[in-house]
Amino acid sequence: MEFNDEQLLRYSRQIILKQVGGTGQEKLLQSKVLIIGAGGLGSPAVLYLASAGVGTIGIVDADKVDLSNLQRQILHFTKDVGISKVDSAKEKLNLLNSDVKVKTYNFRVDSTNIKDLIKEYDFIIDGTDNFPAKFLINDAAVMLGKPFSHAGVLRFEGQTMTYIPGHTCYRCVFLDPPPARVVPSCKEAGVLGSVVGTLGTIQATEAIKYFLNQGSLLTDSLLVFNAFEMSFNKVSLSKNEDCPVCGKNPVITSLIDYEQQICNV
Amino acid sequence: MKIKINGKMETLKEANITVGDLLKIKEVKMPQMVSVELNGKILKKDEYDKKVIKENDEVNFLYFMGGGSTDGI
Numbered sequence: 329m330e331f332n333d334e335q336l337l338r339y340s341r342q343i344i345l346k347q348v349g350g351t352g353q354e355k356l357l358q359s360k361v362l363i364i365g366a367g368g369l370g371s372p373a374v375l376y377l378a379s380a381g382v383g384t385i386g387i388v389d390a391d392k393v394d395l396s397n398l399q400r401q402i403l404h405f406t407k408d409v410g411i412s413k414v415d416s417a418k419e420k421l422n423l424l425n426s427d428v429k430v431k432t433y434n435f436r437v438d439s440t441n442i443k444d445l446i447k448e449y450d451f452i453i454d455g456t457d458n459f460p461a462k463f464l465i466n467d468a469a470v471m472l473g474k475p476f477s478h479a480g481v482l483r484f485e486g487q488t489m490t491y492i493p494g495h496t497c498y499r500c501v502f503l504d505p506p507p508a509r510v511v512p513s514c515k516e517a518g519v520l521g522s523v524v525g526t527l528g529t530i531q532a533t534e535a536i537k538y539f540l541n542q543g544s545l546l547t548d549s550l551l552v553f554n555a556f557e558m559s560f561n562k563v564s565l566s567k568n569e570d571c572p573v574c575g576k577n578p579v580i581t582s583l584i585d586y587e588q589q590i591c592n593v
Numbered sequence: 594m595k596i597k598i599n600g601k602m603e604t605l606k607e608a609n610i611t612v613g614d615l616l617k618i619k620e621v622k623m624p625q626m627v628s629v630e631l632n633g634k635i636l637k638k639d640e641y642d643k644k645v646i647k648e649n650d651e652v653n654f655l656y657f658m659g660g661g662s663t664d665g666i
Contacts, residue, residue: 459659480658487658501635502628506657510625550655552599561600563653568635 329354335427339381347542353381357427359539360384362449364437364465366413368400368524369479369531370455375403376532378421378428382539385421385428386449389413390436400521437461439583442468451535452476455528459505460586466491466498467583470574475538477531477546481519484556486527489565490534490546500568500575501550505586523555597651612652613641621654628655 331339331350342348348356359382363370366389374385393401393408393416401413408416414432421430433445437456442464446452452474454465462478469476469491478498479488491497530551537543552561573580594608598619607618612631616624629636630653631644646652 457659459657462659482656482658485656485658487656501630501655502657503635503637506625510623511657511659552655563600563630563655564633565630565635566633570637 329357335381338425338427342380348540352540352542355539355541356381356536357383359451360386360449361451361453361535362386362388362446363453363455364388364461365455365457366401366403366417367397367455367457368481368519368521369528370417370453371401371403372525372528373453373455373532373535374417374421375424376529377535378425378430380532380536381425381427382535383427383429384431384449386431386433386445387414387417388433388435388437388445389417390434400519400524402521402525437464439464439585442583443472446474447472449474451538453531453535454478455531458588459511460588462498463502463505463586464583467573467580470497470499471583477534479527479531481524481527483518484520484523484554486523486553486555487550488527488530488534488546488553489550490538492538492545492547494567496548496565496567497571497574499573499580500571501565503572508587520555523553526553526555594646594648596646596649599653608648610646611642612636612644612646615646615652616641616654619654626657628657629653630655 339353343353361377361382363374366387377385391413392410393404393413395409397404403420404416412434414434418430418432421428446468452469454476456462473493475492477490534545548565550563550565569576594605595602612629621627632651
């Protein structure tokens, strides 16, 4: 693949890295990543992936931009309030880097559409905010053998792990969604934009390393981030033989739509 | 008894306690929102009151973290 002068300049600071080089840049331009959720995690993740020249970026989100999103969802600006998040995202990414083909999906993932959606992509980023979606993404990724990055946040804390087929999956660790009644409600939870952004940025880095086949991923480990103490703790995990979806005798063989927590804010 | 909790060595005055006891001692308010790993193995919820923690064991409380809002974290 021949790079034009503009590309050589645009990507010069990463092409100069021996772990990237021209070969790595070519890999990035040919890679396809799907971001589920154009929110606080998805915003920094897609901005960094687009700026790095990941060639195809799919974005799934059913929501419209709300004023209360702007505190953390840095893809969206004040002028975007009221328009769909995927359109807002596409506009920004097109302005940032025309090398990137942006595909948008203005709907919510569920058991009927997720497999068709993720099979087109090489790596999935879970930028969703709820447990039904997190378990759905995990199960679909396990069933189709797709790598993905999980991340979640709660107040000043966050966690992230990377699933690679054959290794520990999200369900190996978390088994089943917590009962909806105990999940902290919208008003109770709260979050700092920069804390979510830290996690989304780690997710983008994991995707880039995966595409480049360089370094160690957060495979078989859960990185726990505490922004209040400013500490990172990497917890070793191992594949759970009794995992209901990827264990020796899986009991989950079709996708499940768990009940969504209702939030009146 | 000394055990490692979430990567930090801690000294507990109690000994011969179960995972369920430890959740109470550490004042984990919503045990449904935590997954417990004992010496590298994820425990099922019904094992909490059976598994006894020994000296030098490693326990990790892994919290469920979603977003807490329906408008995308």
